[in-house]
Amino acid sequence: MSTAGVSLDLARELRAICGEEHVIEAAASGMPSVVIPGKPTLAVAPANAEEVAAILRLANEHHFTIAPVGGGTEANPMWRGADVCVQTTRLNDVEHYDHADLTVGVGAGMTVAQLSAMVAADHLMFACDPPFPERSTIGGVLAAAKHGPLRHGYGSVRDFCIGIRFVTGDGRKAKGGGRVVKNVAGYDMMKLLIGSYGTLGVITSASFKLFPAPRRTLTFLAEFATWQEALKFGNLLARSPLAPMCLELVSPQARKLMRPEMTDDAWVICVRAAGSDAVLARYRKQMGSAVTHEIAADDEHEVWRAIENFPAGAKQKEVIESSSLPHFNISIPLAQVDAALSVVEDFAAEGLTSIPVVGRVGLGHLLAVPWPNPGSSVELLTTAIGEFEFHLLRALPSSACISKSPARELCLPTLGPDQGPGNSMRAVKQALDPNNVLRGRDTL
Numbered sequence: 287m288s289t290a291g292v293s294l295d296l297a298r299e300l301r302a303i304c305g306e307e308h309v310i311e312a313a314a315s316g317m318p319s320v321v322i323p324g325k326p327t328l329a330v331a332p333a334n335a336e337e338v339a340a341i342l343r344l345a346n347e348h349h350f351t352i353a354p355v356g357g358g359t360e361a362n363p364m365w366r367g368a369d370v371c372v373q374t375t376r377l378n379d380v381e382h383y384d385h386a387d388l389t390v391g392v393g394a395g396m397t398v399a400q401l402s403a404m405v406a407a408d409h410l411m412f413a414c415d416p417p418f419p420e421r422s423t424i425g426g427v428l429a430a431a432k433h434g435p436l437r438h439g440y441g442s443v444r445d446f447c448i449g450i451r452f453v454t455g456d457g458r459k460a461k462g463g464g465r466v467v468k469n470v471a472g473y474d475m476m477k478l479l480i481g482s483y484g485t486l487g488v489i490t491s492a493s494f495k496l497f498p499a500p501r502r503t504l505t506f507l508a509e510f511a512t513w514q515e516a517l518k519f520g521n522l523l524a525r526s527p528l529a530p531m532c533l534e535l536v537s538p539q540a541r542k543l544m545r546p547e548m549t550d551d552a553w554v555i556c557v558r559a560a561g562s563d564a565v566l567a568r569y570r571k572q573m574g575s576a577v578t579h580e581i582a583a584d585d586e587h588e589v590w591r592a593i594e595n596f597p598a599g600a601k602q603k604e605v606i607e608s609s610s611l612p613h614f615n616i617s618i619p620l621a622q623v624d625a626a627l628s629v630v631e632d633f634a635a636e637g638l639t640s641i642p643v644v645g646r647v648g649l650g651h652l653l654a655v656p657w658p659n660p661g662s663s664v665e666l667l668t669t670a671i672g673e674f675e676f677h678l679l680r681a682l683p684s685s686a687c688i689s690k691s692p693a694r695e696l697c698l699p700t701l702g703p704d705q706g707p708g709n710s711m712r713a714v715k716q717a718l719d720p721n722n723v724l725r726g727r728d729t730l
Contacts, residue, residue: 343457354484356426391493394425411499413440425489431481435532449493455719500560508576509552516553524648532558540642
């Protein structure tokens, strides 16, 4: 599509669908990374699923591409391949809310913070804690399959999403699941859309199972000299009768980024527990002398917010923004966590860069961020990142899932046209988006 077509004819038709004030150039929408020099990409904010469907039908008719966008907490290079960004922030209605039945359905543009505040009034909890909940949208969390430390105790968003509504790439409204927990009708479309990064459809709303909010929580910190000791303690705790809300490993480098005043090199296991005085006393007894600190109230909130937002919440946030450091999201079998941490330790020992790590070691999820040492050049850092990725892939089994953000380059084996899961993935894409209109990826 020509530049003139995008800026004039297309904008006119989009304004007829969504209204004059809801179609603007993407540079004015607060997403400067979306715009390619010389290409005036548009941003449009539909108010409902009907308008989303109309936009996608228009895209198929006029052969332009779409990138669904939520709160924009993660800039994505894939936006650059799209002609129009569909912002979901106006899709923020409450479709249903039954606090007695522990279910809620909301628009994809509602933020996690808004949903959490709404259900908290009834002493309930939406058990998803992605980075920057004030901006992270429900649709973005689903599209990116985002999660935080609460995943240890409550599972991922896939586990408590009970229904989803979306618009396919060719403009058809569709749905999966329903509004009640005991729902087995139809295909499990939730699992298909969650983690699809907006490439199969534009999520317009979703329903979730809620959880009773804990009336009291307490966080225990246990410090260790080595990751081997910390991992052993975490594994023992994960296999114990205790059921912590969160069980998180924090490396010394990650801890210092969150709190620059820290000077020791301790590995930390952070355990968040909920319950009565008797329950919390049981945690103290089980964890024993390994516990070095107990944190509650506002201090506890700050600790977990720093872990949720890591590394963007680090004091040197501008370093990440200026050099676009990749974040390695690693999902591995529990038996392979030690192999991943060994790579981190061995690589950092070479002195090229440090590798801060946080993660749900009880589930096999780690976030590793190559961080420049003082005086490191861009060329040296780029080389170090490539070598770290190579050693990580070589050390971990084929069952490991490794993705890089913000580039999100999924490390998968090369597939022929009729081999393995690639063929099935192409068939699903063809069925839901036959004209490849959805070339972008959703963001939080």
